[in-house]
Amino acid sequence: MTCELILLNKDSGRSWDIAPQVQRVTYTTNRTGSPGTLKFTVNASGISFLEGDVVRFSVNGQVVFLGWVFTKSRDRYAVIDVTCYDQLRYLKASASYCFVGRTAGQILTEIAQDFQLSTGVLEDTGYAIPTLIREDKSCLDIISAALEQTLLATGRLYTFFDDAGALSLREAGSMIAAGVGRNRRSERYLNYLAYIGANREVDLVPMASSFGVSVGKLCKDLRRMLARGILPTGYLDLAEGKLFLTEMGYHAQVRREEPAEETPQQAAAREDDILREIRQVNDEIPDEVMSAKIDRIEEITGKILRYQKEHPNKEGQLRTFLNYYLPTTLKILRAYAQLDAQGIEGQNISAAKKRIEDMMDQVVSGFEKQLDKLFQDDAMDITSDVEVLENMLKKDGLSDEGGITMTL
Numbered sequence: 001m002t003c004e005l006i007l008l009n010k011d012s013g014r015s016w017d018i019a020p021q022v023q024r025v026t027y028t029t030n031r032t033g034s035p036g037t038l039k040f041t042v043n044a045s046g047i048s049f050l051e052g053d054v055v056r057f058s059v060n061g062q063v064v065f066l067g068w069v070f071t072k073s074r075d076r077y078a079v080i081d082v083t084c085y086d087q088l089r090y091l092k093a094s095a096s097y098c099f100v101g102r103t104a105g106q107i108l109t110e111i112a113q114d115f116q117l118s119t120g121v122l123e124d125t126g127y128a129i130p131t132l133i134r135e136d137k138s139c140l141d142i143i144s145a146a147l148e149q150t151l152l153a154t155g156r157l158y159t160f161f162d163d164a165g166a167l168s169l170r171e172a173g174s175m176i177a178a179g180v181g182r183n184r185r186s187e188r189y190l191n192y193l194a195y196i197g198a199n200r201e202v203d204l205v206p207m208a209s210s211f212g213v214s215v216g217k218l219c220k221d222l223r224r225m226l227a228r229g230i231l232p233t234g235y236l237d238l239a240e241g242k243l244f245l246t247e248m249g250y251h252a253q254v255r256r257e258e259p260a261e262e263t264p265q266q267a268a269a270r271e272d273d274i275l276r277e278i279r280q281v282n283d284e285i286p287d288e289v290m291s292a293k294i295d296r297i298e299e300i301t302g303k304i305l306r307y308q309k310e311h312p313n314k315e316g317q318l319r320t321f322l323n324y325y326l327p328t329t330l331k332i333l334r335a336y337a338q339l340d341a342q343g344i345e346g347q348n349i350s351a352a353k354k355r356i357e358d359m360m361d362q363v364v365s366g367f368e369k370q371l372d373k374l375f376q377d378d379a380m381d382i383t384s385d386v387e388v389l390e391n392m393l394k395k396d397g398l399s400d401e402g403g404i405t406m407t408l
Helices: 087-092 104-114 139-154 172-179 184-196 204-211 215-228 247-254 264-283 288-310 312-340 347-374 376-395
Strands: 003-008 015-017 022-028 037-043 054-059 062-074 079-085 094-102 119-122 129-138 158-162 167-171 201-203 235-237 242-244
Touching (some): 087 139, 094 312, 104 129, 184 204, 184 215, 201 204, 215 235
Antiparallel strands (some): 201 242, 235 242
């Protein structure tokens, strides 16, 4: 095995192959949205380099790592311990983004351009994420959220990593086929991915039984898949006996608590807060067409909340609406107001605003259908009552020949 470790001093332009002087080198990569790390110890005689200088590590002519010196410490014998990170280290910076109708690859491309980072192979996920809004979050978290939404929508796992100086996005299955080969282990990995699908959590015992392997063997394979990024994010919880495919699933297990029952006063205050927030966002948006649609959303939301108060047994029908559709709509409207307040019509702002404007009719229609669905049982009861009344009138000779008709 032939190794090459090149140090490039950015100020002087000089470079050295320091492999012969290196005492040890360690390369670590998780390919799960964490930066790759290269650590080495070198005898610094005749070498001058600083934090920020470029480092390239190759094995048998294949570039394995391309990054920058982040820390160095010298002992009294002129031996230096050096820690280097790849491009993903810069994506730990916090930022705020509003993406509408973008694929994970497009989101990654825009963030990379903003931070002047290089990209490589970015596979098209084929899924446009409806909305992704994050404020003051690390770019790694934002990209991970995009991949998580893609996983839940498509059932396909994508891995984001730095491929020797180029940010890359690959489907886990294609990485197995290209990088591991069609051996028994790769066949197991592909079968595992098919079994997991879009599930957020998987029970280990039934999964191991399905493939005729022990739980220990399965866990060993899953740890390898997590380490190599074939499973982009996840956590093995042996106490629970489960594989959690997202951080959300893992944290939910940590802080699972029985929610306190809401009092009528708290429920009324919550409803007032929701309607007040809709009105507040509407006041911040001067566009009359958008404002009219938000007025309609407020009207329908008020009716739905009143229905919920009067029919507490129907809460299950409204769980998705209250926990997802309503807060997501408010988040999108807040983002629209924030974009509109910038007072400019740049390409990104205009495109995001238009995307939101175009979807508002669909949102209003969805809210109206949700309200209509709440009366489905009532409509069926009314229809049954009308039929019984008609039959009774006919039986007692109290109706004309045409009977009574009622259209709902």
